[in-house]
Structure formats: structure tokens, C-alpha cells
Amino acid sequence: MERRGGRADLAGRGRVRGRRPFPGEGSPREREHRSGSAGPPWGREHRAGIAGLPWRSTLAVAFVVFVGSHFAQQAAQGDREHLDALARLLLLGGAATLLWRHRLPAVVAFVATGSVLAYLAGGHPYGPVFLTAAVACFSAVVHGRRVAAWCAVGMLWGGHLLIGHWWYRWLPPAGDGPAPWGLESVVAAWLAVILAAAELARVKHQQRRQARAERAAAEKRRADEERLRIARELHDVLAHSISVINVQASMGLALLDTDPEQARTALSTIKSASKEALGEVRQVLDTLRTPGDAPRAPAPGLDRLPELVEQAAAAGLSVRTRTAGDAPPRIPPGTDLAAFRIVQEALTNVVRHSGSRTADVLITYAPGTVRLRIDDVGPATGDEAGGSGNGLAGMRERAAALGGTIEAGPLPDGGFRVDADIPLSRNLRGGDTP
Incomplete structure (x- = not known):
């Protein structure tokens, strides 16, 4: 059987079994058929x-x-x-x-x-x-x-x-x-009615075409945003977990002969990190296959910050966390997820690019907003860490989707700081959806 591009080709057409196509996928005729609009x-x-x-x-x-x-x-x-x-x-x-x-x-x-x-x-x-x-x-x-x-x-x-x-x-x-001239008046009135009806039909036709074009543009925009959200989620999950695995694998190889017990601990950390990464990737893929259905597991939030600290500790990073202000009784899911991912990505960057083994995380709850500050005392290692370069961009996209801001840059003493300000009261562009 000829595959003709394999699974990627089928996925591009939105026909993989178990997944419904994105709103903007497929040919114009397929999108028109799915939207139920067949024109005038x-x-x-x-x-x-x-x-x-x-x-x-x-x-x-x-x-x-x-x-x-x-x-x-x-x-x-x-x-x-x-x-x-x-x-x-x-x-x-x-x-x-x-x-x-x-x-x-x-x-x-x-x-x-x-x-x-x-x-x-x-x-x-x-x-x-x-x-x-x-x-x-x-x-x-x-x-x-x-x-x-x-x-x-x-x-x-x-x-x-x-x-x-x-x-x-x-x-x-x-x-x-x-x-008779009366007949001419009847003919003129009849022709005027025909032209008026034709002009009205033309205007309605143009309005329908414009509405279809706007719907198609909106569907494409929603599909692009959904793809961006999934890519951002996968990047954050895999980047953090693979960084931990990379550090532990290097440690295990170095200690395999001299300290087998410590090497065993490193392998155990690799196993738990990979298991957690597989679970989160599976959750993201489940939402991709069945859009609109409730996720089987809750999206991560700031309540899982201790787990994140433990994972960083397993990678040799000491994380000090502090909280200021009174946390609201309920944080919107989109804000909670974005805050967790921003902290996760910032710590991942510390593991990858910093020569320091410490990081400070400050979470401040203010009226209507949550502020995050992640400090790395540095200095940068300057080594190639194998990253995709999308970490800071992804953090900015997460904050912007909720109406927030991100400021990131080096500190005067050679470290690096990430400051995030995310509103609690509003969610833009569907940011409340995990």
C-alpha cells in the first residue's frame, strides 16, 4: 500500500483517526462543507x-x-x-x-x-x-x-x-x-422593480461572501492560536523534563564506576522525570484528539510548585521560594497554568544556561494580579545547551494571551531575572482554557 507522505500527510488533511480537524484545516471546499455553508x-x-x-x-x-x-x-x-x-x-x-x-x-x-x-x-x-x-x-x-x-x-x-x-x-x-402610454409606465415600473430586486440580491450576496470570509479568517486564527498553544505546552513540558534527564544522565555516567549508588539515584530521577513528561504529553495529545472534551487530569498550577522545586533539586539546582500577599481563594485556570509554566521555563533556563546552582522564586499576590520574579545569580556558562530558543518567546506569549507582561534580562552582577505580571480578573483569547 502506498503511504504517500505517511502519517504526516494524513494529519495535514485532518483525517487521522481519533482526531477532528482544526477549524481552519483542509481545502476551502472541505472547510465550507464542515461549516455548513454552501454559498448562495x-x-x-x-x-x-x-x-x-x-x-x-x-x-x-x-x-x-x-x-x-x-x-x-x-x-x-x-x-x-x-x-x-x-x-x-x-x-x-x-x-x-x-x-x-x-x-x-x-x-x-x-x-x-x-x-x-x-x-x-x-x-x-x-x-x-x-x-x-x-x-x-x-x-x-x-x-x-x-x-x-x-x-x-x-x-x-x-x-x-x-x-x-x-x-x-x-x-x-x-x-x-x-x-398606450399607460403600458409604457407599467413596463418601466416592472423593469425598475427587477433592477431593485437584483441590486438587493447583489448586496446580500456580497454580505454573505464577506461574512464567509470573516468566518474563515476567524477559524484560521483560532486554529493558529490552538496550534501555538499546543506547541508552547509541549515545549514547556519537554524542555524542562529533558533538561532534568540530561543533567541526571551526565551525572549518572560520571558516577557509574566511582559511586554506583549515586548513579542509581540519578537513573531513578530520570525514570520519574520521563514518566511525568509522558503523562503531561499524553494529556496535551488527548486534548488535541478530542477538542472540547474535559481533560482527564487537571492542568498544573502554582499548587504544584513544590514538585517543581523537587525536580529542580534532582537536577542539582537549589530553589528558594517565597510568597507575598494573600492568595485569592480561586485562581483562573489559565492564569494558574501560565504562572506555573513561566516558573518552570525560567528554572529550566537556569539549569541549561547558568553556572549557578541556586535560583530565587518570589510570588506576589496583589489585587487583581499575580507577579512572578525568578532570579538566577549567574553567571552564564556560555555553553550550548541544546535549547530551541523559544523559551522566552513562549513565556511572553503566555502572558500576552492573558493581558499580562513579561520582562526578562541580565542583572548588573551577571545574573538573570524574569519578571511576569499576569492579571487575575480577565482572560483574553481563550487564555482561561488550559
């Missing part, structure tokens, strides 16, 4: 018709025009010309041009109007013959060919005036008089 009626007909042509509506118009004209002939009682072969050809030919009204709206508007004028010039009964030109001009306006549609309507009305009040002397039926 004429768009659906244009796509669904045989060979892309609107056969059903065109046949309906042709039937109404052809049958209605026969009834109009009977009602005229011989005052108008009979429907000969040429008249029937004009009726059916004009209606047939409507098949291309979506592809060539301007051309169809003029051709349909010309067929109506030719039919009237033959002295045939009125009936519903104007319906062909009305549908053609309506479609031209909706498809943005407004100038062509208005010119076609003007041609129709002007030609009707000439036929009914000037050329009637030389046109059939013989002995026919001028058309």
Missing part, C-alpha cells in the same frame, strides 16, 4: 448543474415563457400575430441563452434582451416574454456586471418605446396602432 442559491445551482450549467431553472423559465405565450395568443383573439416558427425559435433561443448567465452574464443580458425585442417587433402577443430578459439582467447585476445589466434594461425599454410608438407603422400586425 445560484452558486449551489452553478456547481450542481450538469456540466456546471443551470439546467433546471433555465428549463423552468423556458416552459413558463413558451406556455404563457400560447395562452397570451389565445387571449389576444387575433389582434396580434400568431406564434410562427420564428417566434417559437426566439422564445426558446432567448431562454436557452440563460444556461450561460453565470459564465457570461453581460453577453447573455444583451442577447436575451435582443431576442425579446425581436419577438415584440414581430407583432406577437406579450405574455411572459419579458421574463427571459428579467432573469438575464438580474443575474448580470448579481454577478457584478451592473453597467451591462442597466444598459440592457435601457435597451429593452428604449426598443419597446420605438416599436410601440414609432416603428409600429412598418411592423406587423398590419393596421396596428400605437401602444
Whole structure:
């Protein structure tokens, strides 16, 4: 079986079993199908018709025009010309041009109007013959060919005036008089109604297109934010745990021959750190596979700070923690998670990049905000620690998503400080969702 890109290809299409696609994933047609929006009626007909042509509506118009004209002939009682072969050809030919009204709206508007004028010039009964030109001009306006549609309507009305009040002397039926001016007023009002309805439909169509574009942009933005959140979460989990594992693995290798007991302790730390990392990664992947479902385990928060201190101690880092102010009875989950991850990432950076084996963490609860300060007394080792370089960016993104700020930079004595200020009272861009 040919894999054609393997699991990554399937994941890119949002078809991996057990995971629903992101809102912005897939082709435009797939996103349109998922959102339940298939465009305006004429768009659906244009796509669904045989060979892309609107056969059903065109046949309906042709039937109404052809049958209605026969009834109009009977009602005229011989005052108008009979429907000969040429008249029937004009009726059916004009209606047939409507098949291309979506592809060539301007051309169809003029051709349909010309067929109506030719039919009237033959002295045939009125009936519903104007319906062909009305549908053609309506479609031209909706498809943005407004100038062509208005010119076609003007041609129709002007030609009707000439036929009914000037050329009637030389046109059939013989002995026919001028058309009453009241009829011209009715025709003008009828054409005005058609144009007004077409303009209204055009505006509604544009509004629907704009709304669909805005929904698609919002879905893409939500999908990008969700991907960013998952990438940030995975980075924070893996960066911290792998840093601890790296330190302990180096220690275990160094002490394997000289101090087997200490090497065993390092291996135990590696085992517990990897187990915890797997658990948190599994939790993130569970939310990815089943978006919208409640997570099976609570998201980490500041109440797990002692565990974080123990993990840092296992990596050889001494962490002193202090708390100032009165903690609120309930911290929003998004704020709690962001605060925990910021402290975690700051301590991970100390393990990776600092020559110091101590760090100070100060958590200050103030009205409506929680402030974090993580100090590393330094100095920096200058060694390549294998990091991705996304740690500080991820911290800033977490704080910004909740309306907070991050300031990070070196201290005068060679250390490094991270200051974070995160609001407790508001959550922006879905930041309250773990």
C-alpha cells in the first residue's frame, strides 16, 4: 500500500483517526462543507448543474415563457400575430441563452434582451416574454456586471418605446396602432422593480461572501492560536523534563564506576522525570484528539510548585521560594497554568544556561494580579545547551494571551531575572482554557 507522505500527510488533511480537524484545516471546499455553508442559491445551482450549467431553472423559465405565450395568443383573439416558427425559435433561443448567465452574464443580458425585442417587433402577443430578459439582467447585476445589466434594461425599454410608438407603422400586425402610454409606465415600473430586486440580491450576496470570509479568517486564527498553544505546552513540558534527564544522565555516567549508588539515584530521577513528561504529553495529545472534551487530569498550577522545586533539586539546582500577599481563594485556570509554566521555563533556563546552582522564586499576590520574579545569580556558562530558543518567546506569549507582561534580562552582577505580571480578573483569547 502506498503511504504517500505517511502519517504526516494524513494529519495535514485532518483525517487521522481519533482526531477532528482544526477549524481552519483542509481545502476551502472541505472547510465550507464542515461549516455548513454552501454559498448562495445560484452558486449551489452553478456547481450542481450538469456540466456546471443551470439546467433546471433555465428549463423552468423556458416552459413558463413558451406556455404563457400560447395562452397570451389565445387571449389576444387575433389582434396580434400568431406564434410562427420564428417566434417559437426566439422564445426558446432567448431562454436557452440563460444556461450561460453565470459564465457570461453581460453577453447573455444583451442577447436575451435582443431576442425579446425581436419577438415584440414581430407583432406577437406579450405574455411572459419579458421574463427571459428579467432573469438575464438580474443575474448580470448579481454577478457584478451592473453597467451591462442597466444598459440592457435601457435597451429593452428604449426598443419597446420605438416599436410601440414609432416603428409600429412598418411592423406587423398590419393596421396596428400605437401602444398606450399607460403600458409604457407599467413596463418601466416592472423593469425598475427587477433592477431593485437584483441590486438587493447583489448586496446580500456580497454580505454573505464577506461574512464567509470573516468566518474563515476567524477559524484560521483560532486554529493558529490552538496550534501555538499546543506547541508552547509541549515545549514547556519537554524542555524542562529533558533538561532534568540530561543533567541526571551526565551525572549518572560520571558516577557509574566511582559511586554506583549515586548513579542509581540519578537513573531513578530520570525514570520519574520521563514518566511525568509522558503523562503531561499524553494529556496535551488527548486534548488535541478530542477538542472540547474535559481533560482527564487537571492542568498544573502554582499548587504544584513544590514538585517543581523537587525536580529542580534532582537536577542539582537549589530553589528558594517565597510568597507575598494573600492568595485569592480561586485562581483562573489559565492564569494558574501560565504562572506555573513561566516558573518552570525560567528554572529550566537556569539549569541549561547558568553556572549557578541556586535560583530565587518570589510570588506576589496583589489585587487583581499575580507577579512572578525568578532570579538566577549567574553567571552564564556560555555553553550550548541544546535549547530551541523559544523559551522566552513562549513565556511572553503566555502572558500576552492573558493581558499580562513579561520582562526578562541580565542583572548588573551577571545574573538573570524574569519578571511576569499576569492579571487575575480577565482572560483574553481563550487564555482561561488550559
